Amino acid sequence: QVQLVESGGGLVQAGDSLRLSCTISGATFSRYDVAWFRQAPGKERAFVAGIRKNGSTTRYADAVKGRFTISRDNAKITAYLQMNSLNPEDTGLYFCAASSTLILSAMTTASQYGYWGQGTQVTVSS
Numbered sequence: 104q105v106q107l108v109e110s111g112g113g114l115v116q117a118g119d120s121l122r123l124s125c126t127i128s129g130a131t132f133s134r135y136d137v138a139w140f141r142q143a144p145g146k147e148r149a150f151v152a153g154i155r156k157n158g159s160t161t162r163y164a165d166a167v168k169g170r171f172t173i174s175r176d177n178a179k180i181t182a183y184l185q186m187n188s189l190n191p192e193d194t195g196l197y198f199c200a201a202s203s204t205l206i207l208s209a210m211t212t213a214s215q216y217g218y219w220g221q222g223t224q225v226t227v228s229s
Contacts, residue, residue, distance in 0.1 A: 105127065109198065117191060120187045141198070171186050
């Protein structure tokens with residue numbers, strides 16, 4: 104059974120940084136594409152960043168380009184989201200998602216991911 108567990112969220116001030124981690128168990132991590140999504144109160148879940156199985160390709164939402172960096176360490180079966188220059192609009196519940204059958208063009212689509220974590224809360228105060 105594939106399980107994803109996120110960690111690293113918290114309450115920070117605008118301009119601060121956080122690093123989220125996503126650890127996967129029950130699967131061969133290197134066979135899965137991984138993405139981060141976030142959901143703000145009253146809004147739909149939105150794509151933040153994604154990374155291919157071998158880390159060769161990454162994608163970012165326009166709102167986070169230049170501030171967030173997604174990476175992975177297959178040896179540690181963990182994916183990361185480094186978030187810098189946080190602002191209040193980044194507040195939300197951040198989810199890690201994984202797929203072993205993703206096509207690159209669908210990386211930003213939540214329905215393409217079969218496995219999800221429970222989420223970690225990020226709150227940025229102004």
